[in-house]
Amino acid sequence: MSQQKVADDLRISRGQYQKYEDGNSEAPYQILIRISQYYNVTTDLLLTADLTKVSLDGMIKIGQNRMLLPVMVDAENNDAIEIVPQAAKAGYTSGYADPEYIGNLPIISLPFLGAGKHRAFPVEGDSMPPHEDGSFIVGKYVEGFGEIRDGKTYIVVTKDDGIVYKRLNKNGKNALVLHSDNSFYEPYQVKASDIIEIWEYVCNIGRNDQKMEHTTDTVTSLLIEMRKELREVKAKIQ
Template sequence: MSLFSDNIRNLRVQHKISQEKLSESLGITRGRYVKYEDGTSEAPYEILKKIAHYYHISIDLLLSVDVRKIPLDDLLQLENNRLVLPITVDNRGENFIEVVTQKVKAGYLNGYADPEYIESLQQISLPFLGSGKHRGFPVEGDSMPPHVDGSIIVGRYVERLGDVKDGKTYILITKSEGMVYKRLNKNKKNVLFVESDNSFYPVYEVKVSDILEIWEFVCNIGLTDEKQQVTETASVKDLFLELKRDINNLKFKL
């Protein structure tokens, strides 16, 4: 018997629903539904989607997480049933900020929807952030100055893809590349074009179907107070501006 079979049986029992009533709501026969619940047949995508909508829980959780371990009241339910996000709260009911450290970063792609994994992350509280669900992610490399290796980007969870805006920076959790922090260059219907603030790295596209989560930049927790070095590009720009001022002054004198 699969985890999915266990989940749909436990959810049905928990909600005190008969197999007859559930199968009728799904638009299938009881005999067909029983095969999904006892694990002798795999449910097609359309049935998975109907079951997820019926219980207001994501397909991802139905397939990969033992729902018996999840207090359903501790799930952040998003509109259109697009995702159910596990959250942790303090004794005042306010959301903790889970921090994905460099040490546990590799496991996030598999654990982002697992409440046990999320609960195991280090937690902090930053009361000035305001409303929304926040999480901290580590910075790597030199592609997004002034953020350096070891810094933590705190992001606010983006519920709807339509809320992302050109020019803002986001933590993207994708199936193919894992966790990346980039600036949105262009937002199209089925693809996002993203870029690094370091012009050395080229713009590239991320397919919407490849995206698991998006977190919008809110603040940076840095580990250095070093003065940012002036880049060669900035120096050349300053040189041209100074030359332009000199030319204008010369014209004025003439």
């Protein structure tokens, strides 16, 4: 399409649009939203990713045909499952919308998972037994809060905490409460505005076939019991 055609559709002058396209001027947010809707690309991708390096066909379409997530496909052009390795975990909160970052992640195929967009994330720590440190949680992308079921487990990606795996409960419309299955860790609340992505637990990829206990260390068990007793004491005092 010509610049004049695009400018007319956006209801701006050709000269104004040319400055945006050439990078000589920054579009105000009202026009940025129009461009986003016109090309069916979210504003975060317009602002953070070099879209000349990827095909828009390689992005998942969610909602009103707006492309939200860069996705990978396998040799047969089927949706692949990107694996976020431990080494790439720290960069995910800034690279999740970057097609180049996603394109460099390793991929696997699990045909039995069915429809939906899936991605695998590393498990760290001992807050969610029996999933051991170093295993991976495969999650299905959640489009909105309405799909979240209280008491179910999810991968939550936030601006401050990065990637965490927790059991969720909705706290009104604008926040979630994140619970650990290991009672040593206190639940905490996250505002909806701080959440980047949510992925519903689908399956676990572990590293051994040994039965996992909720606690494998006597000292850890003792600390958990002490914490429970302290909570009971506080409750009686209040």
